[in-house]
Amino acid sequence: MGKRKTYSAEFKARAVLELLREETSLTQVASEYGVHPNQLRRWKQTALEQLPSVFSRLTSDRVLERLTELFAQRGAPDYQRSPTSAQIMDRSSRRRRCVSGSAI
8 A cells, every 4th residue: 555645735835826826727737746636626725715714823923923022122011010900990980980970
């Protein structure tokens, strides 16, 4: 029994990108990359289905990366100076009382 071929994510991405350009046919791209056309179809379908999640992950990864850089430059945030959730709720309830009291 033969061993299955494995392809890197980079290889799959290049093949799918070429297919998405629509400059060459599916069979031409499959022949050029040495992959069966059905396999290429599956890679394309997977790529298109997961495309929205790629952008959300990239965004969150970039935010995390940027926060890590900022913490490295400036140090971790000082949570002692930050208001607690109880203080925030107390302030908002005072505001509500003032607004509702003035409406009467």
